[in-house]
Amino acid sequence: MKRLVLLLSVLSLAAFVALFPTPSASTVSTEATASADSPTSSVVVHCPWLQSDGFISSELNLAASDRFTAAVSLPVAGEVVAELSGGGQPFGVLSTNDLLEGSLTLAEIAAVVEFSGDAGGGVVIGDGDGILTSINCVSTEPGVWQLAGGSTLTGMNLELRLFNPFPQDAVVSIRVTSENDLEPESTLESVSVLAQSTKVIDIGSLLDLRQLLALSISDPEGLVIPSFIQTVEDGDVAGWTGAKASSEWDFPFTSSGAASGLLILTNDEATQVSFDIDAFTPDGAVSQLWQGVLEPRTVIELNIDELRALLPDPSIRPFGIRVRADAPMAAFLTGTGSGDMAAMTGLVDAATSWVVAGPGGAEANATVWVMNPSQNQATVSFQRSSNDGGLLSAEKTLIPPGSVVGISTVRGMILESDQPVSVAWIGSAVGATAFTGAIGLAP
Secondary structure (H helix, E strand, O other), X not given: OEEOOOOOOOOOOOOOOOOXXXXXXXXXXXXXXXXXXOOOOEEEEEEEEXXXXXXXXXXXXXXXXXXXXXXXXXXXXXXXXXXXXXXXXXXXEEEHHHHOOOOOOOOOXXXXXXXXXXXXXXXXXXXXXXXXXXXXXXXXOOOEEEEEEEOOOOOEEEEEEEEEOOOOOXXXXXXXXXXXXXXXXXXHOOEEEOOOEEEEEEHHHHOOOOOOEEEEEEEEEOOOEEEEEEEEOOOOEEEEEOEOOEEEEEEOOOOOOOOEEEEEEEEOOOOOEEEEEEEEEXXXXXXXXXXXXXXXXXXXXXXXXXXXXXXXXXXOOOOEEEEEEEEEEEEEEEEEOOOOEEEEEOEOOOEEEEEEOOOOHHHOEEEEEEEEOOOOOEEEEEXXXXXXXXXXXXXXXXXXXXXXEEEEEOOOEEEEEEEEEEEEEEEEEOOEEEEEEOEEEOO
16 A cells, blocks of 8 residues: 655645645545544545546645645555545645556546545546546435436447445445436446445446436445546546535536536426526526426436527626526536537535635636625635645625626635625636536535
């Protein structure tokens, strides 16, 4: 087992910000724990995809609202192949290549990150020739995951990754819906995922030539974190995680200049769900831009350009939306262009504190979109990351009620608002795009 030290910086691993003792295997926990004899606490997130090969080089971007320490472990095929700890600044980047010391090329890498303290999160950024990929690290809890927006049409390769970070084996049951309604697939009815491992399933080999796929993933035994990795032939790669059903979803943007958007809505319940879509533009809110019904166990896609055409000023791009439903469902956003592919899971809750991790990783420039769905003006204070992972001087912007504001950046940032807002960012590189949700922090 390799013993490494985490080098935290914003742009590279060249600068040490602080070093802490490397933990033993027993101290790299895959569950948040707090000692009864100590006031300390921890937050654990799981990063279901990293990649280090000749096509994509990935970085794990860690961030918190203040200085943090974190323990990181990489469980692969039942063994922790690397573990490390470090910290000292609010932002840090860890290269997968350096973490593995260049000696391993693995297709099934994932990470567990345990932050000391009450808040912290991570985003994995991957890049290559014409490729920019981002995927959020998430927490896990028992229940049913929804994952939608993938395609197996010609030229589209779709992988389902099931990450089990825990020391017990898991068994999951997967129900598949497409534009053809329910898709019986016996091989997915009971799928075993070994402890501390990632199972990769080629969905295209099971369900070929499907335009739109939605998965409902239940884990009656153990816990997993599901994600899609969608590859465009000779083009970009997109990654996004599953979500728990909710009656409200936010998207602070709906497309970028390079990738036209699709809003994906899925209902896994046996009863229909009614929904409204509210729009938020630089000129203010448009209530009930669209209304619809999701039939039981269906998935639909709404073209963002068609929604934009309903705005008072159809030239606005991008604009934000909120999906409100009368029962829990799930929502995702995808974007495609000439070789571009981007996707993200919707944001469930607006918040007053956000951390934007990822810009600057893999040389990804970004526009951070802040959406104010309230009826009050929001005063947003933000601090960009410095070169060494610290924070630059605070700046402020005012966001009128029911509107969105874009902030350009080449680094991560933290944001504080006097009103609940929703935050996500669009990353751009040569010939590639990525959609990424920011990390909301509990008050």
